[in-house]
Amino acid sequence: MLYAMFILGIISRPALAV
Structure with a gap:
């Protein structure tokens, strides 16, 4: 779990940056 x-955090990082 x-x-x-971890994956969501990495994906959310760039998503929030954009």
């Missing part, structure tokens, strides 16, 4: 949070 931790992987999901």
Whole structure:
């Protein structure tokens, strides 16, 4: 389940930047 949070965090980083 931790992987999901890690992936979401990495994807959310650039998503928020844009």
